Amino acid sequence: MTDFKRMYKEKLVTPEVAAEVIKSGDNVDYGWCVSTNVAVDKALAKRMPSLTDVNIRGGILLWVPEIFKIDHPEKHFVWNSWHSSGIERKMIDKGLGFYAPIRYSEVPRYYRDGAAKVDVAIMQVTPMDEAGYFNFSVSPSHSAAVCDVAKHIIVEVNDKLPVCLGGFEHHIHVSKVDMIVEGDNPEPAILSGAKPSxxxxxxxxxxxxxxxxxxxxxxxxxxxxxxxxxxxxxxxxxxxxxxxxxxxxxxxxxxxxxxxxxxxxxxxxxxxxxxxxxxxxxxxxxxxxxxxxxxxxxxxxxxxxxxxxxxxxxxxxxxxxxxxxxxxxxxxxxxxxxxxxxxxxxxxxxxxxxxxxxxxxxxxxxxxxxxxxxxxxxxxxxxxxxxxxxxxxxxxxxxxxxxxxxxxxxxxxxxxxxxxxxxxxxxxxxxxxxxxxxxxxxxxxxx
Missing domain, CATH: 3.40.1080.20 (Acetyl-CoA hydrolase/transferase C-terminal domain)
Structure with missing residues (x-):
């Protein structure tokens, strides 16, 4: 049987090393909603001032990524949202990003048909299981499609994310991952619902x-x-x-x-x-x-x-x-x-x-x-x-x-x-x- 733990250790890197993969002009997928990456985002924020024309995709942000806190972020990257939260709405109002019109059921095909290109995919996942799989947790959505076409796949392990059981395309095997980052294991972001009137x-x-x-x-x-x-x-x-x-x-x-x-x-x-x-x-x-x-x-x-x-x-x-x-x-x-x-x-x-x-x-x-x-x-x-x-x-x-x-x-x-x-x-x-x-x-x- 393949030694998945050994494979894991060989692919384990720091957030800073992972962020070095991203180059000027790259298309980067940042994950989706609760699974948006955290540790690599912090590292990329330090690296971003040296980059230009980075095209980043994500959606339903529940916190402000660190990359938006640098000086003049619009000079270095553009944020493209598949679906905007209040945070992204404010970014778009400021000219820091754009909405990408979708019919949500079609999004995986956008990736697999090449309409949405991915050089680097980064997302939070649950810890690897005994069979060598990382679970996409609460965001299977289009995650498998992103990984299918990405040139580099970086998973950010968070042991506080729930494991969400599925039928298919709800996990990724360690053999398909290029880099593994162990971050600070933040609590999953809370989405507070408005009190009904x-x-x-x-x-x-x-x-x-x-x-x-x-x-x-x-x-x-x-x-x-x-x-x-x-x-x-x-x-x-x-x-x-x-x-x-x-x-x-x-x-x-x-x-x-x-x-x-x-x-x-x-x-x-x-x-x-x-x-x-x-x-x-x-x-x-x-x-x-x-x-x-x-x-x-x-x-x-x-x-x-x-x-x-x-x-x-x-x-x-x-x-x-x-x-x-x-x-x-x-x-x-x-x-x-x-x-x-x-x-x-x-x-x-x-x-x-x-x-x-x-x-x-x-x-x-x-x-x-x-x-x-x-x-x-x-x-x-x-x-x-x-x-x-x-x-x-x-x-x-x-x-x-x-x-x-x-x-x-x-x-x-x-x-x-x-x-x-x-x-x-x-x-x-x-x-x-x-x-x-x-x-x-x-x-x-x-x-």
């Missing part, structure tokens, strides 16, 4: 009443999906399943309440399937070596052909705003980038193809500007520069605190009427007048 809870109530025993749930990130998870945990629902791009604390609450059995899933029966996770310390402890968990690559988890095989699939996601045609923007405020497309469209399409499936886009009816003015999230048209995340033909249920409507099968004026009916009452009259001017209002109709 009264509006969030009302929206959640309207969604939960559409659920029934045996549903399979997908939750997006944000206070509203979290509120749904909390209400499900307190409900009478039972025998639910999980198949979700992201595993969040809402699922943990449901699991602790005994709501999840997965016994009705046509595929991966009994297992909670996801492609990446972020949340509380308790969440990571729950995921660690849990045989009920199935961590898998995103081109499987988000594939609409996979999702559609699961009956009674329910997809729940947030939006920034929606127009009277039913176009959903979940990514920007006008041209200002906020987050990203992620897998929202994947699940909007896949869930509707599921037998008995439903998709929900949820949002508060209004928001306040910095100067305190109340604005409607339901608009005549999307603001100039806003991104269409979900096209009008793909949207099913839209939910605000004032109700829920199903847009499938409705004509343009029926859509406008339905959406205006769940807008804040203060804006309904002006929305109706706008619909008339746009020619999407039936004469004689009122709200």
């Amino acid at each position: 009264e509006v969030d809870m009302k929206v959640a109530e309207l969604i939960v009443e559409e659920l029934h025993d045996g549903c399979c749930i997908q939750l997006g990130i944000g206070a509203m999906p979290s509120a749904v998870g909390a209400l499900i945990a307190k409900s009478d629902l039972k025998d639910l399943s999980v198949h979700s791009e992201m595993y969040v604390d809402g699922f943990l609450e449901m699991a602790k309440a005994g709501k999840i059995t997965g016994k009705n899933k046509a595929i991966n029966r009994g297992r909670q399937t996801f492609t990446f996770a972020a949340g509380s310390k308790e969440l990571y402890e729950y995921l660690d070596n849990n045989p009920e968990i199935m961590a898998a690559p995103v081109d499987y988890v988000n594939d609409i052909r996979v999702v559609s095989q699961i009956d009674n699939f329910v997809s729940i996601n947030n939006a920034v705003d929606i127009d009277l045609f039913g176009q959903v923007n979940a990514e920007s405020v006008g041209p200002r980038h906020i987050s990203g497309a992620g897998g929202q469209l994947d699940f909007v399409l896949g869930a509707y193809l599921s037998k008995g499936g439903k998709t929900f886009i949820c949002l508060s009816s209004t928001y306040k500007t910095k100067d305190g003015k109340l604005k409607s999230r339901i608009r005549p048209t999307l603001a100039d520069g806003s991104i269409v995340t979900d096209t009008r033909s793909n949207v099913q249920y839209v939910v605000t605190e004032f109700g829920k409507v199903n847009l499938k099968g409705l004509s343009s004026w029926e859509r406008a009427k339905a959406l205006i009916s769940i807008a804040h009452p203060d804006f309904r009259e002006e929305l109706m007048e706008a619909a008339k001017k746009m020619g999407i209002w039936k004469e004689g109709e009122t709200i």
Whole structure:
């Protein structure tokens, strides 16, 4: 049998030695979300002032990398985000990075087809097991695809990361790794969810009443999906399943309440399937070596052909705003980038193809500007520069605190009427007048 421990020792290097691999002009993959590298980042920050034109990819940063703290980082590298956290949003606002538009299920192919080139891949992993494998922990996502094409693979071992069991592409063998770094073993980054507001809870109530025993749930990130998870945990629902791009604390609450059995899933029966996770310390402890968990690559988890095989699939996601045609923007405020497309469209399409499936886009009816003015999230048209995340033909249920409507099968004026009916009452009259001017209002109709 190959001596994996000897191979490990031969490949073990300091962060500084690992950082020396990176050259000017290189394409570097920094890992994903909780698994973004730490020790090599610190070493690279010291080396970066001597480099130029380094192209770095990552996403959903939960802390500010050290490379951004050097003088004039924009002179040395550019950050490209597959999906932006609040940290990355601020970087982009400052001109230190850019968003890369994606359909999340396709990302592994971007790498394997050569569209996203990788000279150096760096990511946090769990300690090597007896068979010589490092687990990708909470970020299998596209990690295997990155490693498939990278010229140099550097793994940063963190013994505090949970081992997430999977079906495939959830680990990498020591024989495929070029360098191993043992860092400071930081605690996995905590993603603190916003406390649900009264509006969030009302929206959640309207969604939960559409659920029934045996549903399979997908939750997006944000206070509203979290509120749904909390209400499900307190409900009478039972025998639910999980198949979700992201595993969040809402699922943990449901699991602790005994709501999840997965016994009705046509595929991966009994297992909670996801492609990446972020949340509380308790969440990571729950995921660690849990045989009920199935961590898998995103081109499987988000594939609409996979999702559609699961009956009674329910997809729940947030939006920034929606127009009277039913176009959903979940990514920007006008041209200002906020987050990203992620897998929202994947699940909007896949869930509707599921037998008995439903998709929900949820949002508060209004928001306040910095100067305190109340604005409607339901608009005549999307603001100039806003991104269409979900096209009008793909949207099913839209939910605000004032109700829920199903847009499938409705004509343009029926859509406008339905959406205006769940807008804040203060804006309904002006929305109706706008619909008339746009020619999407039936004469004689009122709200």
